[in-house]
Amino acid sequence: MSSSSVYPTPINAFKQSKRSVLSVIVDNEPGILARIVGLFSGRGYNIEALNVTVVDIKNNLSRITIETLGEEKVISQIIAQLEKLVPVHSATNLANLSESYEAEICLVKIEFKNEEQDQKILNFSDIYRSRTVQKRQNIVVYEISGTSERINKFLDDLNTIGGIKVELVRSGPIGLGI
Amino acid sequence: MDNENEFTGADILLKALKEQEVDTIFGYPGGAVLPIYDAIFGQNFLKHVLVRQEAGAVHAAEGYARSSGKVGVLLVTSGPGVTNVVTGLTDALMDSIPIVCISGQVPSHLIGTDAFQECDTTGITRPCTKHNYLVKDVSKLSETIHEAFKIASSGRPGPVLIDIPKDVQFAKSKYIPKKEINFREHRIKAGSKNVDKNFVQELVNHIKNSERPIFYVGGGCLNSGPQASQELIKLVNKTNIPITTTLHGLGCFPGEDKSSLGMLGMHGNYEANLAMNKCDLMINVGARFDDRVTGRLDAFSPDSIKFHIDIDQSSINKNVKVDFHTNTDITQTLKEINTFIESNKIELEKKDYSNWWGQINDWRKKECLHYEQGDEVIKPQHAISRLYELTNKIDTFITTEVGQHQMWAAQYYKFSKPNRWITSGGLGTMGFGMPAAVGAQMANPDSLVIDVAGEASFLMNIQEIATAVQYKLPIKIFILNNEYMGMVRQWQELLHGSRYSESYVDALPDFKKLAESFNAIGVRAKNVSELDDVINEMVSIDRPVIADIWVDKKENCFPMIPSGAAHHEMLLSKYDKENPENQEKGKVLV
Ligand SMILES: Cc1ncc(C[n+]2csc(CCOP(=O)(O)OP(=O)(O)O)c2C)c(N)n1
Ligand SMILES: [Mg+2]
Secondary structure, three states, X not given: OOEEEOOOOOOOOOOOOOEEEEEEEEEOOOOHHHHHHHHHHHOOOOOOEEEEEEXXXXXXXXEEEXXXXXXXXXXXXXXXXXHHOOOEEEXXXXXXXXXXXXXXXXXXXXXOOOHHHHHHHHHHHHHHOOEEEEEOOOEEEEEEEEOXXXXXXXXXXXXXXXXXXXXXEEOOOEEEEO | OOOOOXXXXXXXXXXXXXXXXXXXXXXXXXXXXXXXXXXXXXXXXXXXXXXOOHXXXXXXXXXXXXXXXXOEEEEEOOOHHHHOOHHHHHHHHHOOOOEEEEEEEOOHHHOOXXXXXXXXXXXXXXXXXXXXXXXXXXXXXXXXXXHHHHHHHOOOOOEEEEEEEHXXXXXXXXXXXXXXXXXXXXXXXXXXXXXXXXXXXXXXXXXXXXXXXXXXXXXXXXHOOHHHHHHHXXXXXXXXXXXXXOOOOOOOOOOOOOOEEEEOOOOOOHHHHHHHHHOOEEEEEOOOOOHHHHOOHHHOOOOOEEEEEOOOHHHOOOOOOOOEEEOEOHHXXXXXXXXXXXXXXXXXXXXXXXXXHHHHHHHHOOOOOOOOOOOOOEOHHHHHHHHHHHHOOOOEEEEEOOOHHHHHHHHHOOOOOOOOEEOOOOOOOOOOHHHHHHHHHHHOOOOEEEEEEEHHHHOOOXXXXXXXXXXXXXXXXXXXXXXXXXXXXXXXXXXXXXXXXXXXXXXXXOHHHHHHHOOOEEEEEOOHHHHHHHHHHHHHXXXXXXXXXXXXXXXXXXXXXXXXXXXXXXXXXXOOOOOHHHHHHHHOOO
């Protein structure tokens, strides 16, 4: 894996996975997202996560980051198909760059019932250095960022605590070649 | 305030079409395009051909484009007008045909309200166009139209749609001529500019060292322009390498030349498929390793080094992994290869590949296209052979429908020039050939245009006979009438125990009377003794003709690589038995 986290990860438990993160620069015009999503659904490719935002107002460009699954041959075909779309400037598999960084942001709302749960939550929050957005009597909201794997790990750890209620939202990974 | 430098959207469209040198447009009017029809009225550079159903317009535009090398243009109204062209747009996308479709849309302020004849045109056509636009601002119209033509015709060509709301057709703006438009390179996708020198060198080295080379040429060669075909002929002559073409490659290399092995693939020639299977060097020129061509992938040409020239990056390494590839225009690449050979005095002529040719000639002895013509019933293969013999002195364009007749036309009609063969390959659209012939005849008024048809396919767009009659287009519909959806019947015979479920074409019209009712001419051949006369009569009549040729109803199209089988597992006739294991696997394929 050539991409590494912008945050240090407490447990180096990254599994070797066939996921790829593609970074696509496009003209920001009506229908562009539909073109890309349609390409994936029409050709039977997976979208695990997707993120779109304007990144260059002057030149009217957006960057779309897509997390997908597939073997290398399929990923190359996806890139070639993306680059055929008229508004697409470039499509890059971050894994093919010599250096790239990846990050994702996640907001987690946790409802707990007792002290013991609260302690465990606090403990994980410490290990993962999540930021407290809001804390009430029996609700805490954290913001955690880092690689998707790191967030997965945090959520897995939270799930080992019995009896709490977790609600969350994730941005999907974003990434940049350096 | 009216400004004399400002024009309505409809006028801007016409100005842009004029600048793009469009002289013919196929269309059908309706509420959402009336301002454009008003602009067409009272001008004389643009000939509007009124089709009878929008499907006719899109296939006619395809026929026009394929036979002329120019962009085909059509104009349809919103809602049902545009949904009627979805099949044709998909067809053009699959077969890389440059067309521009102008569609009307309900006025901007009604978009999204389920207005009368509103549909989400850009949404529906997004997956079946190379690109599409909804023009919301008349000031963007000139640029959009010019970019649309550029995109349709650049790189791997394809269909582009421009949806124009009715209010935008009325609104006014300046016209921006083509030369003032800054085309953005990333949007045009024209392939790599410079030929990869390394590719050329590697290719020539491999040609020098190979024992069993073959050229495998596809429709990309056609799309690169007639010069590509000239360069290809030069290269083949210089190297003495056998050449096979795909369905769409027919005509890029003269079919009667000694180096030609004819078409390959599912109904291709035995020698072509065997040569592909046994070659040690495969040079793919603008073909896409389609499943009709490769047969079972794991047994496809196992021992060859593969070179691939294709302007479309996504066609490279998609189905078959190749060893060398270049993403450049074919004309340019072939020219560079020829120049390299000449300037380096590489004498490939000395390499005559005599063992290879010996082997190929043995395969040729199988005479895979042999058939027995008796005294009575016309064999469909014979009908095409005679059609070829009786028309090959004339500049003839052949369009087809889809089915057995299409394959027989590909097998028995020999093409010597590109752009003379117009067929629906990728999508296999029944009903394509009749309107495509209308388009081809519009582009080539002095040539002979024949739609080789099946009776079932012809019924799908039969209404376009009226178009041919109205515009005095002397097209010929040459129906191989077997009263069956022959290709369906054949698969049912081979794969479904001869259970001919719904493949008999019952209640057929009398095609002769039908022709007459349209004010066209009808002729008929019922047995082999009448065939030549009927063909000659058909060709001599300067009006649209429907020729109803009664052929053997049970004839099958051979040779055949059944779905799921490999090149060397070809069936030569119905007496060849298929490997039952393949048959079970093949049944689930198409
Ligand atoms: C629009 C469409 N519908 C269905 C098919 C499937 N199909 C392929 S060939 C064929 C039969 C064509 O019959 P006919 O035109 O009589 O030609 P023949 O095979 O008899 O020569 C059919 C139904 C198709 N290709 N296109
Ligand atoms: Mg038939």
